[in-house]
Amino acid sequence: MHYNNSLSMTQSSEQTALAPGYRLAEYTIVRQLSHGGFSVVYLALDDKDQKFAIKEYLPRQLACRDENGDVTVRHELDRDAFNLGLKCFFEEGRVLAEIEHPNVVRVTNFFRANQTVYMVMEYAEGRSLGRELELAGGRLEERRLRNCFAALLAGLREVHLHRLLHLDIKPANIYLRRGGAPLLLDFGAARQTLLRGNERFAAMYTPGYAAPEQYDREQPLGPWTDIYAVGACLYSCMGGGTPQAANLRRQEDRLVPASTLFRYDYSPELIALVDECLSLTPDARPASLMVVQKRLMATPFSAPEERPAPETGNRLVCWLKGLTGRSS
Structure with missing residues (x-):
């Protein structure tokens, strides 16, 4: 199936997510997985139909996306802050790509496109x-x-x-x-x-x-x-x-x-x-x-503190005494 890089016509120039079918390097966007104040995460397929999660650096308070898909700084005064975050995001991807541990998300690729940076991660079912x-x-x-x-x-x-x-x-x-x-x-x-x-x-x-x-x-x-x-x-x-x-x-x-x-x-x-x-x-x-x-x-560990038994017996005695008192 052929995909092109046009953005959805129903989305404004300040939309945050790339449209399904968008071609990004050797990956094709399937759908948006999540978004936050600093990034958008997509489910994507590579040319072998393998699934990946791709994280895009997009700090909303500093930047937006134009009609061509490029991420642009809203105000020139914010450019230094945007570039600092971009640098840290890229460095983060570089370090994570060096880590191979079963309990840390695996970064397989990171690259620049659309005037921003993308981090490609393993996609795990769960x-x-x-x-x-x-x-x-x-x-x-x-x-x-x-x-x-x-x-x-x-x-x-x-x-x-x-x-x-x-x-x-x-x-x-x-x-x-x-x-x-x-x-x-x-x-x-x-x-x-x-x-x-x-x-x-x-x-x-x-x-x-x-x-x-x-x-x-x-x-x-x-x-x-x-x-x-x-x-x-x-x-x-x-x-x-x-x-x-x-x-x-x-x-x-x-x-x-x-x-x-x-x-x-x-x-x-x-x-x-x-x-x-x-x-x-x-x-x-x-x-x-x-x-x-x-x-x-550490094992073994102690059992939780024993919960006090409810004072049902005492209340029952008082209740019976009350009944006895009323009947006499």
Whole structure:
């Protein structure tokens, strides 16, 4: 089947996604998979009909697409910011292409086209951890959580060894292959660079999963930043929902600790780990990803605290006494 590079006539010149059938290097766009403030991800086929996910650098607040498909900067004053993000995005693709790990998305190619950069990644069948959590009723059992995150951290450690941070770990960016193996997706280093350099992007953090230092331009980012996000993901997967945003916690910390919320459902060891990871101060978090991973892999672990039996017997006695009193 022949495809041409014309954009859909129903889309405006500022549309964000390339149309299905668009020919991009040796790939053909099938459909849009997702979009955010900084990029668009497509499902594409190569000339051998192999599936790939292609991520396009397109920061909406800085750029738009013209009628020819080129990505253009909206205002000349934003060109430096756009180029900085472009450089970081390209560098991110270069580093990820060097990483071969079963728990990190594989980048197979990256190239320039349409005045922007594209990152070609493996396409894995499965679903996000966020979706898995919904199907499981909002919480996952402890052994499964430990196995999933221990494997995920093996991949994240490899990423850190290549001097790259993820900076956007959340259930939506953790993908579960059909066999259940976790895969780390959608790195945010380029996005983070723009966020810390431009006030307009402050709202682009993922509230609840972003560490406190990601809101503060004066504080350095490091492995401890990803450790906070891992703790937030664990908290969410234990049934706590999305944690209170870190910047709001700094003002008034209303996050119910895992040690309070999950004491009857999960082991004391896992609960303590989650609370440490979610510390507002980086120094109070676990010292490294290896430490977190070892604690997740530690076996055997203790049983959850025993839930107190309801005082039904006492209430029944009082109720019977009340009946006796009324009948006499």
